[in-house]
Structures are given as C-alpha cells and as structure tokens.
Amino acid sequence: DAMVIQNPRYQVTQFGKPVTLSCSQTLNHNVMYWYQQKSSQAPKLLFHYYDKDFNNEADTPDNFQSRRPNTSFCFLDIRSPGLGDAAMYLCATSRNIAGGPETQYFGPGTRLLVL
C-alpha cells in the first residue's frame, strides 16, 4: 500500500544533542511537510518542500532544519534540542493539483523525548 513512513516512532535524545527524524513516502507526491504537535494542540507547520523548493514558516526556530535529497525522502534535523522541543513530529505529503485543494497524507509520527 502507498503510504507515508516515519522512523523511528519514538526517539529519545539528550538536551543539546543533535537529532534527525526521517520520513519516506511511496505516494510519489511532490509536496512534503513537517509539523510539530504538542499535547492537545493543533499541528503546527514548520516547513514544507514543493519538489526541491524549501519553504520555511516565519516562526520556525533556526534550530530546525530540513533536507529532501529526493522525492521519496525528507529529514528533520534539530540541531540543539531543548526541553521545549519534546513533541510529536508529523510528516505529511500532498499531490499538488494546479488550482485544486490539497488533501494531506500523514505518517504515524515520531514522538521525541528530550532528557
């Protein structure tokens, strides 16, 4: 089945120690997104890629970076995780249809714990 896969499902890191979260998709969608979701809050968009074009949200901290080496894979790098970065990180994809609505397909998420 076509899907969005996130690894690992749970990640524990230490305060200040860089961490990378992975996302892959078999949907061949051209847009990929990273969201941060804290308990009982709305998913917050961090950035997205339209093909290779990177689009950062204005309020995304510099501590968060992303890479998309090809259509299928996207990575979220947190350079120096703080306690406030503990959250669920969701990867999503969508297929851009010119002028059309964008339904997003989400992965299962990676739960990040910062000690």
Add this chain to the structure above:
Amino acid sequence: SQKIEQNSEALNIQEGKTATLTCNYTNYSPAYLQWYRQDPGRGPVFLLLIRENEKEKRKERLKVTFDTTLKQSLFHITASQPADSATYLCALDRGDYKLSFGAGTTVTVRA
C-alpha cells in the same frame, strides 16, 4: 490575527446518538475546509473536504456543512459507534499548498 476554534470541551455521547462538532474561524477566507480524524499517538487521517461554494457534504455517516458568512463549519457523526472515538481536527486552506489546523475536539462514544 488568524484564528481557528473548535469545541473547547471534549464530547461524550451515547452510542447511536449524533455528535456535532464546530469549527469557527476568523481572519481567513478559505477556498475549502477539511476534516481529519486523529487517534492517540497517530497521524491525522483525512475524512472530508468541502469547498466554499458547497453548503453540505456527506460520506457514509459523516456530514459537513460550511457557512462562509458565519465563518463556521459543522461536522456531524450520525449513529455514532464506539469506534468513532477519536480527536477530530478541522483544517483551513491557507493557499500555497498549506493548511492551518484547529486543536481538535475529542469525541468519546459510550457503548
């Protein structure tokens, strides 16, 4: 500033009843609105999309309405079942392939 508000309280209902969830927004003019379901510890799953020129959309036991004058969408689950227990998120089109999500309403259906 732009704001999306969903029922602040969790919804507890008896099996077989209709659950009605609200999504209100300000300072948006979305071309469409979507509803997603999110189970604990999982990613959201798309349920329904309604465009600004549509008043109502149905899918099986789900119904969505969209009132652009009131800036409100209602989401109904009819003949609810315990398996419908989840958090339901509304999402508004921001343009440029992006969505803004509400914080969700948690629904618990009692058998």
